Amino acid sequence: MVAIQSPVPGTFYTQASPEEPMFKSAGDAVAAGDTIGLVEVMKTFIEVKAEATGTFKGYVAGDGAAVTAGEVLAELED
């Protein structure tokens, strides 16, 4: 299992905007470099990217959650 961590503290989003679908759902194939979420920090949106290939297990942090740097946002299964 691979944990995807937040690179910065901020507010986590699982979708690009309220109208858009979630970046990933459980069971989706994930390639290294895929965007799995956004962290808003100081009015800037940072894309959170998967560093490994795997299958999306699920989000650990919810949409709109306040997160710290290094906090686990989502998990991948090998």
Add this chain to the structure above:
Amino acid sequence: MPIKRLFIANRGEIAVRIIRAAQAMGIHTIQAHSEADAEMLAVRMADEAVCIGPAQAAQSYLDVVGIVKAAQATNADAVHPGYGFLAENAGFVRALDAVGIIFVGPSADTIDRMGDKVAARQAAEAAGVPVVPGSKGRLETTDDAVIVATEVGYPVMIKAAAGGGGKGIRIAENEDDLRKMAPQAQAEAKASFGDGGLYLERAIQNPRHIEVQILGDGKTAIHCFERECSMQRRRQKVWEEAGAECLDDATRTHLCDTAVSLAMAVNYVGAGTLEYLYDAETKEFYFIEMNTRIQVEHPVTEMITGIDLVQEMIRVAGGERLSHKQEDVKRTGHAIEVRLNAEDPLMQFMPFPGQVSAMTIPSGEGIRFDHFLYEGYQIPPFYDSLLGKLIVHAETRAKAVDLMITALNGLKIYGIKTTIPLHLALANDPTVRSDDFHTQWLEPWLAAGNLKT
């Protein structure tokens, strides 16, 4: 009626600045804060503090109803809005007016008028202030935009009539560009501001950004000379100076006099700034917009004139006349301000908040640091990245740049990333030192790799 209880509806360094100004006048200060800002410096300094909602600005610092209620509940007789948030929100001013609380700034009608680019431009033209050749009024269709562009000449800049802060600005080099961009700009303006009105003007190539500080008390207005703010990244100012060395005396006098004419024409109350584009080749300047608030870079003006702009705003809001006459406003020496942001300039300016583990602040003659930090302070990630402003004042521009290097070398903030390396590189750059830059200079300079570890 002089203000006795001042409510500060802002955060960060400007809240600290306002508290210092008000406390020195013997005014009781009430600091508003979000849940995320309970530990900020302004809360610790204020005579009292009140929580106005959750971290998200929309539910705290931008919540008109909540802030008005908090100001009433704390028996405030006036509200200082700082900059950003509700500083130029006419609806907020009207909500305060309705409950008899003074807004430290101009009237709602003045904010409305100056906040609309087309109305502001018309007011400027009427007061004899030169404006960039462009549309006389709002443009509703692409065909109208093409007709105006043919008259003023390409390249042209397309903006939202209701916009601000550089958002939604497009530059069309020719008619084909314009026919593509005008509908996009219109859709974006409608989505962002609820108003699809556009305006269009000739794009001035590589201009300088020069602005004039004005103060008014409703009966008279004065200027406090100009600032040079061309050093910009993504249309955000990075480094600001007072005065603008590139102006000769005749041009400076003309520029400042026209700014006063506009301020007088609208019976301006408070501190305001008229922004201009300046073409150094032709020595022509053009009004672009007026900001009806105190600005981030106000300290450079204070350094060269000795006038406390924030105190003056508070006095005139309380009904007093300006305490300075135009002939008494003198400029001495040269001042430079750099904006310290919690960003990593070596990593595409990625925001980098965190905890300030330790810090050393430079001091000495001509050095000022306006900020909201203390050792152990956890900078929240929810707001903009401005940490503070380092300001220097010296006899000449060259000496001011040297003093900036000394001050930057003496400023240490541990635990977070800051833009100090950017400012040191700029202060050591020959083009900056020879004052030979414009608004389009910094981004190519960064792209060319001039900032290294």
